[in-house]
Amino acid sequence: MKRMTKSEQAFNIVNNIFMAFIVIIMLYPIVNQIAISLSSDSAILSGKVNLIPKGITLISYKNVIMDKSFANAFKNTVLYTIVCTFIQIAFTMTFAYPLSKKNLKGRRLIMTLLVFSMMFGTGGLIPNYLLIKNMHMVDTYWALILPGAINIWNVIVFKSFFQQIPESLEEAGKIDGAGVWTIFIKIVLPLSKPVIAALTLFTAIAAWSTFFQALIYVPSPDKKLLQVYLNDILQANIIPSAQQGDVLSNAMDNAERANGDALKAACLLCTMLPVMAIYPFVQKYFMAGLMIGSVKG
Amino acid sequence: MKKTREEKLKTEKKKTSALYWKNMRPYYLMLLPGLILIIIFRFCPLYGMLVAFKDYDMFRGFSESPWVGLKWFRILFESRDFYNILRNTLVISFLDLIFTFFGSIVFAILINEIQGRRYKKLVQTVSYLPHFLSWVVVGGLVIQLLSSDSFLVRSVADMLNIAPKNILLEQQYFFPVIVVAEMWKSIGWGTILFLAAMSGISPELYEAARVDGAGKFKQIWYITLPGIKFIMVIQLLMRIGGIMNVGFEKVFVLQNSMILDVAEVFSTYNYKVGIGQWNMSFSSALSFFESLTNFILVFVFDRIAKLLGEEGLL
Numbered sequence: 001m002k003r004m005t006k007s008e009q010a011f012n013i014v015n016n017i018f019m020a021f022i023v024i025i026m027l028y029p030i031v032n033q034i035a036i037s038l039s040s041d042s043a044i045l046s047g048k049v050n051l052i053p054k055g056i057t058l059i060s061y062k063n064v065i066m067d068k069s070f071a072n073a074f075k076n077t078v079l080y081t082i083v084c085t086f087i088q089i090a091f092t093m094t095f096a097y098p099l100s101k102k103n104l105k106g107r108r109l110i111m112t113l114l115v116f117s118m119m120f121g122t123g124g125l126i127p128n129y130l131l132i133k134n135m136h137m138v139d140t141y142w143a144l145i146l147p148g149a150i151n152i153w154n155v156i157v158f159k160s161f162f163q164q165i166p167e168s169l170e171e172a173g174k175i176d177g178a179g180v181w182t183i184f185i186k187i188v189l190p191l192s193k194p195v196i197a198a199l200t201l202f203t204a205i206a207a208w209s210t211f212f213q214a215l216i217y218v219p220s221p222d223k224k225l226l227q228v229y230l231n232d233i234l235q236a237n238i239i240p241s242a243q244q245g246d247v248l249s250n251a252m253d254n255a256e257r258a259n260g261d262a263l264k265a266a267c268l269l270c271t272m273l274p275v276m277a278i279y280p281f282v283q284k285y286f287m288a289g290l291m292i293g294s295v296k297g
Numbered sequence: 298m299k300k301t302r303e304e305k306l307k308t309e310k311k312k313t314s315a316l317y318w319k320n321m322r323p324y325y326l327m328l329l330p331g332l333i334l335i336i337i338f339r340f341c342p343l344y345g346m347l348v349a350f351k352d353y354d355m356f357r358g359f360s361e362s363p364w365v366g367l368k369w370f371r372i373l374f375e376s377r378d379f380y381n382i383l384r385n386t387l388v389i390s391f392l393d394l395i396f397t398f399f400g401s402i403v404f405a406i407l408i409n410e411i412q413g414r415r416y417k418k419l420v421q422t423v424s425y426l427p428h429f430l431s432w433v434v435v436g437g438l439v440i441q442l443l444s445s446d447s448f449l450v451r452s453v454a455d456m457l458n459i460a461p462k463n464i465l466l467e468q469q470y471f472f473p474v475i476v477v478a479e480m481w482k483s484i485g486w487g488t489i490l491f492l493a494a495m496s497g498i499s500p501e502l503y504e505a506a507r508v509d510g511a512g513k514f515k516q517i518w519y520i521t522l523p524g525i526k527f528i529m530v531i532q533l534l535m536r537i538g539g540i541m542n543v544g545f546e547k548v549f550v551l552q553n554s555m556i557l558d559v560a561e562v563f564s565t566y567n568y569k570v571g572i573g574q575w576n577m578s579f580s581s582a583l584s585f586f587e588s589l590t591n592f593i594l595v596f597v598f599d600r601i602a603k604l605l606g607e608e609g610l611l
Contacts, residue, residue: 011513015410022404023423026481029438032448036441047451047461095331098324105321110328117339120592124584125567126577127345130359131338147338150331167302180323209431212545216572227433231550234437261441268437275429282429283422286489 037265044261060262073229084145084207089200091149096158097184114152143217154199161195198285230271349581369582386562390540392476401487409495424485436550439478471559491525498524538595541587563587
């Protein structure tokens, strides 16, 4: 360890304290909501629940889990996330592999088209909606899956990863008489496990978070995804009837809202839970995240 | 290794094109599904943008609807809403740029200065977490924390000796709230590229500076910042290019009918006009305006960066 001057030591101490402060700010909302979700109505209503639950009860979790539309939305979202992630990764990988071949004619053209498409976006809300409608995909999950089946950013990441694989390995396969697909599946993909794992996790989290697209394209209540369901719960009652000035209804409303707060907190945490559960695995791949960002165009 | 590859490339070129196609056909078949998807879902909608110049009628369809030239753009620029939304969009974007983007740079510098390895890892792990939560969840946390019976609001109200109120229903708090929410969600993850760039700076530079008697601030100013200048410029360009896109989700989850004067931005307005009122041509005109401005901004700032001697984005 190098020796530090007085001013450097002072800087370090201040910096460490400041960083601790940031960590607390990052964690506070989540810890607070955990406490709220476990507290009794009266404790929440009195505004005393901060970091530690008061009057511990599991009633709000019970309510959330027993709620049929929550269970349905959760099931839909799990299914959708699995299918969407699988399709997106499979299509993106397969598309990226030929592009990693330097002698492929038209490779430049395709890369230019991809970058162009990234720069210009996809034309806005209504042109996309009309397209989905004309393809009769409204109210199906295909409207959420197919448009993003090729993730251009990930194409670039996969492509640069495949390019790093020594050609001699593929060459060996070729001598054994293996076709392009066999080489891709038997040699290239097993060597690409880390990047596949990383992008699968990132893609799954993105799929789990799908909100806007689901809001527009999948209006049926029984097909609702979790994020849309959560938004409905959160928006309910945001403008209290207290605005109307009726004292009695004000009290009623307060009682209802306290209960609602614990319920909302429980619902929020249940929506976060899968992401929190895989976060430790995601963490392993922050380096891959670095790679994603550092590839330019 | 390298030489054999080059030789191979050369012989490849000499091969007849018939052989080339025979060898490469499987690769093109692999490209095909992706290309079809990209053409349908990324390029067809660009053509569909022409709806902005038509009087789109759902029953007559795209090709039968009459052309109306710039009618919808005229209506757009004459509406009062437009200037309100433009202002909100720009205010939120600029606040994000100042607080989240430059905040990330400062945060990255401070993380980089943490001496203990474990502590550094902890700070990073915790501050990256919110990035992985959806905007509905983050919006939900904000709604809950700012509701009138939350501990936070009660404590502050008690301290100031006023009655607790629901902050999300008050116009004057909307911009600060949305900026803080964005900071909470993105400031940690935003450091990742800067930290990567900083890890590439040679420790010898710092040693040399210390020998010359440079303090922490001078080291940061003369070594760290120049070391991440390139990535800073690229990121700044990308940010400025997206200045008209304030994300739909974050505004949508935090807005309510009481504060629409400050809480309506292009994306949310577009949603209401397009999907709410099915005014498709008007909504497309709005999208068209947004895309065009973005494109011009990226182009102009790319030129400026190149004039200043930086490598641009395009």
